[in-house]
Amino acid sequence: MSSVSVVIPCYKYGHYLADCVSSVLDTNPGLDIRVLIIDDCSPDDSADKARAIAAADSRVEVRVHEQNMRHTRTYNEGLMDWADGDYSVLLSADDMLTPGALTRAVALLDANPNVGFVYGHPVHFQHPGPPPPARTEDRGTTVWPGHWWLERRFREGTGCITSPEVVVRTSLQHKVGGYDLDLPAAGDIEMWMRLAAHADVGYVRADQAFYRLHGDNMSLTDYAGQLNDLYERKAAYEAVLTKCGDLLPNKAELDAMVHRRLARYALRRVVRAYDRGRTATVPMDELLAFAADCWPDYKELPEYRGLKIRRQIGPQAMPYLQPLVLSAVANKGREWLWWQSWKRRGI
Known part of the structure; x- marks a missing residue:
């Protein structure tokens, strides 16, 4: 039975945690799943909500920071220090997986040892409304050569992944290292490309995650933010070339x-x-x-x-x-x- 380590960073998102954890544990049979909720010193009752979930399910652990470590360090704590399953997932507390998302992704990874990570289609929905029905029927999978996929990202100059829909082979995650602390807004783009420099990329043709849109999302809300986004993206691509240049002829x-x-x-x-x-x-x-x-x-x-x-x-x-x-x-x-x-x- 394949194992999956799911890291759920949380900062003031305790009211979303129950639905988030349920989407991980309740709809993916046949997998050995463990969940770590890391509360990053939330000033509300998020830590208490996390502890209550863990008390009701032995598959859930909780860590509570005594001081705010920010999102990137929190990601790395879970993925690099705690995750030890065959595969790992980074899932924000305000997002959810679609039914069977882990089962579908793990099947592709199990069948293709050359694949370093798998993603699918993210369903964006507007808070506070409920998410729309997910298309979870089996419509097949695709495996792309990692360097081919990486070149497409460089050609387009933008990412194609939201984040919660990704499942990574943990051994590869540990090999390439954690998220870059110097890229607080574009670290995810850089991470996917860094992984693709080392391994092939898998795609599940189904809805794999729900991404919640609300006023608290870390997003671009003004023109200065859009300019910063360009600088962050530039730094992310340059970081990939620096770290993985010897792999890219x-x-x-x-x-x-x-x-x-x-x-x-x-x-x-x-x-x-x-x-x-x-x-x-x-x-x-x-x-x-x-x-x-x-x-x-x-x-x-x-x-x-x-x-x-x-x-x-x-x-x-x-x-x-x-x-x-x-x-x-x-x-x-x-x-x-x-x-x-x-x-x-x-x-």
Whole structure:
């Protein structure tokens, strides 16, 4: 019987714990599952709620921090110091697994020793409403070569995993190490890529977890946060190349690929600020500086050509004229002709 160690960090999320733990223990038969709840010095009754759950089920343990250690250190405490099952899961106290999620993931991992971690589809739902029905029927699985999957992340410059839907082979987790303390917002992206540098990646074609959307999520809520996200992502990709570069023969290609992509993301946010009349609130200069830092030839990118058009039109007129402006990315020549005719009309 395969064993699974489930780490549940908790900070002021005690009111979600019962549903979270139940989703782990009550719907995954045939597995040896242990749960560790780590309360990170919550100022409310979260620790008491965790202790009550553990008192009712011997498969659940609780640790309570005397001082707040923050989320990354809490993750590493559970995954690196406590988890000893065949497989491990990091599950936030406000999220849940779908019925049978561990059973499906473990079956793939058991059948494919070359696979380092498995994920599936996360179902996002809005708090306080109940989660929607999960699609848990068996629709098959996929195994991708780790380096192929890793290259896709570099090509796209963004992650494709929310987090609670992942099951990791514990021996690999211990081999690659814990979450990077220098990446508080992008440590998960860096972790999945680091794992993929060492092993193949599995995918279960089913809903594997429920991700709760609410005001307390660690998410991007303002434009400064979006700029910080770009810097964190850049640091995450660079960290992977530093830590795993000796495993990646195309390291230089990956480096250029992701820096060009991130520069384009920054320029798109500047372009979007013109289109939506938000140039006064979006950190335009900082985004352009980020693009230049990532890709010195950023002015040759298609997004910059679109930005030049918008600068000529101006931030006041652009939101009204935006539906008429063709994308510079796909229609450079047509957009230039439109701009020339627009100037001749004296609008």
